[in-house]
Amino acid sequence: MALSRTSIVEAAIQLIEREGADAVSMRRIAAELGVGVMSLYNHVPNKAAVLDGVAEAVLSKIEFTDDPGAHWTDRVRMQAHAFRQIAHHYPRCTMLVVSRQLHSTAGLLPVERALATLRSAGFDGADAVRILRLFIAFIVGSLLREVGVTPTFAPVQHHTVRAEDLDQALFPEVSALAPLLRSCDHEAEFEFGIELLIRAIAGHLSRKEGTP
Amino acid sequence: MALSRTSIVEAAIQLIEREGADAVSMRRIAAELGVGVMSLYNHVPNKAAVLDGVAEAVLSKIEFTDDPGAHWTDRVRMQAHAFRQIAHHYPRCTMLVVSRQLHSTAGLLPVERALATLRSAGFDGADAVRILRLFIAFIVGSLLREVGVTPTFAPVQHHTVRAEDLDQALFPEVSALAPLLRSCDHEAEFEFGIELLIRAIAGHLSRKEGTP
DNA sequence: CCGTTGCACGTACGGTGTACGTACCTGGGA
DNA sequence: TCCCAGGTACGTACACCGTACGTGCAACGG
The missing domain is CATH 1.10.10.60 (Homeodomain-like)
Structure with missing residues (x-):
C-alpha cells in the first residue's frame, strides 16, 4: 500500500x-x-499532525442515523449514544479525541446535527449552544472515566484503594458505599445521566415557553 | 531546601x-x-510517580468550607465551585488531574463530602453514587473545555475554524450561531449546568419520595 | 535526450527516562 | 577513638525519541 x-x-x-x-x-x-x-x-509535517489526524479520523467514524421526524428527545438520545459508541470501538484513541482540541471541520458535523435538533425542539440560539455544551461536558467526562478505568486493559486494577485499608472513621460514607463505588455499569450510568439531562432541559423548555 | x-x-x-x-x-x-x-x-521511583504526586497535591489543595447546616442544594453548589476553583489556580495541572486516575486517598475527601451531602438530602446509596458520578462527569468535562481553550496561553487561538471558510449550506446552524459558539463565558456556562443539574436531581428526589 | 520533481532513505543532533557505579557525609557501635 | 554501614548526591552510559538535512532513484514533461 x-x-x-x-x-x-x-x-x-x-x-x-x-x-x-x-x-x-x-x-x-x-x-x-x-x-x-x-x-x-x-x-x-510532524507527530502532532499525526495525532490530530487520529482524532479527526476517529471522530468522523461516528455513525449518525438522524431521523428528523422523530421526537427531539429521541434524537438527542440517539446522538448521545452515537457519540459514545466510538469510545467502545476505539477506547485508547478516545483519550486523544477528548484531550486535544481539533483544528479541522471533522467535529463540526456532530455539532451541526445537535444544534439543528435543539433548535427544532424550540430552543433559541443561546440556549441551544448552552445545552449542547452541557451535553458535551457530560459525555466527555463520562468517556474519560470509562477509558480511564481501562488504562492498559489492566487485569483487575483495584479501583482506587483497597476497602480494608481506609479509615472508616474518616470516610464513613465512602467505606459504607465501597461496593457501589468499586463497581460501575458504565452503560447504566450513561443512560441515567442522559435521561436526567433530557428531562431537565425539557423542563427548561416548558418553563421558558410559559409555565403550563 | x-x-x-x-x-x-x-x-x-x-x-x-x-x-x-x-x-x-x-x-x-x-x-x-x-x-x-x-x-x-x-x-x-520514576517520572510517573512525580506526575501522580502533582495530581494528588493539586487535588488536595481544594478548599472545602462545607456548612452541614445549609440546604443541601447550597452545599452541592459550594462543593462544585470548590472543585472548579483549582482549574483557575492550576490551569495546566488540571489536565493532569483529570486525565490520570489516581491511586491515592487524596481524591477521597471530596467524594466523602459529596456523598454525605447527598445522603443527608435523602438520596439512597445507589442514587448518591450515581448522582456523584453525574456531577463529576459534568465538572471534569467542563474543566477539560476550559483548560483546553488555553493550551499554552495562546494569544487568541481562532477557536476552531474561521467563520468565513465553512460552507453555510452544509452547516447552516453552526454558521448562524458562530458568534455564540466562538465566545464562551465559562463561569456562566458552569453556573447554568450546575443549576440545571441541581434542579434535575431535586426533581428526581421528590419523584422518588412520592410525587407531590 | 535531459532537467525537474517527488518520494524513500540514512545519518546525525539534541533531548528523554533511567540503570548502574561512585563518592561523600553522617550516625552508631566497638 | 576508630570504623564501617547506610543514605544521599552525582556522573556516565544506554536505548529511545522527534526531526533537520543531504543523497539516490524512478517517473515524467520538454
Whole structure:
C-alpha cells in the first residue's frame, strides 16, 4: 500500500489501540508500515499532525442515523449514544479525541446535527449552544472515566484503594458505599445521566415557553 | 531546601504552570532545584510517580468550607465551585488531574463530602453514587473545555475554524450561531449546568419520595 | 535526450527516562 | 577513638525519541 497521510493515521490508530498511546512513536509507525522513519515526513509535517489526524479520523467514524421526524428527545438520545459508541470501538484513541482540541471541520458535523435538533425542539440560539455544551461536558467526562478505568486493559486494577485499608472513621460514607463505588455499569450510568439531562432541559423548555 | 518528594512535586507543579506539561522532564525538574538528575530518584521511583504526586497535591489543595447546616442544594453548589476553583489556580495541572486516575486517598475527601451531602438530602446509596458520578462527569468535562481553550496561553487561538471558510449550506446552524459558539463565558456556562443539574436531581428526589 | 520533481532513505543532533557505579557525609557501635 | 554501614548526591552510559538535512532513484514533461 502506498504511503499516504491516511495510511499513516490508520497505522497510528491500530498501534494506539493495540499497545496504548505511550507506544506511539514515528519509528513505531514506520516499522508498522515497513518503511523508513523519515519517509513519513513526506506526507505529514510532524507527530502532532499525526495525532490530530487520529482524532479527526476517529471522530468522523461516528455513525449518525438522524431521523428528523422523530421526537427531539429521541434524537438527542440517539446522538448521545452515537457519540459514545466510538469510545467502545476505539477506547485508547478516545483519550486523544477528548484531550486535544481539533483544528479541522471533522467535529463540526456532530455539532451541526445537535444544534439543528435543539433548535427544532424550540430552543433559541443561546440556549441551544448552552445545552449542547452541557451535553458535551457530560459525555466527555463520562468517556474519560470509562477509558480511564481501562488504562492498559489492566487485569483487575483495584479501583482506587483497597476497602480494608481506609479509615472508616474518616470516610464513613465512602467505606459504607465501597461496593457501589468499586463497581460501575458504565452503560447504566450513561443512560441515567442522559435521561436526567433530557428531562431537565425539557423542563427548561416548558418553563421558558410559559409555565403550563 | 533539602530534596524530598514534596519539594520535587512542588517544583514540577511550578514548572508545569510556567512552561506547560510538555516541558516537564526529570532534567528540567532537577535543574529547577539546582540538583543532579539522578538525585531525584532517591526520593521518587520514576517520572510517573512525580506526575501522580502533582495530581494528588493539586487535588488536595481544594478548599472545602462545607456548612452541614445549609440546604443541601447550597452545599452541592459550594462543593462544585470548590472543585472548579483549582482549574483557575492550576490551569495546566488540571489536565493532569483529570486525565490520570489516581491511586491515592487524596481524591477521597471530596467524594466523602459529596456523598454525605447527598445522603443527608435523602438520596439512597445507589442514587448518591450515581448522582456523584453525574456531577463529576459534568465538572471534569467542563474543566477539560476550559483548560483546553488555553493550551499554552495562546494569544487568541481562532477557536476552531474561521467563520468565513465553512460552507453555510452544509452547516447552516453552526454558521448562524458562530458568534455564540466562538465566545464562551465559562463561569456562566458552569453556573447554568450546575443549576440545571441541581434542579434535575431535586426533581428526581421528590419523584422518588412520592410525587407531590 | 535531459532537467525537474517527488518520494524513500540514512545519518546525525539534541533531548528523554533511567540503570548502574561512585563518592561523600553522617550516625552508631566497638 | 576508630570504623564501617547506610543514605544521599552525582556522573556516565544506554536505548529511545522527534526531526533537520543531504543523497539516490524512478517517473515524467520538454
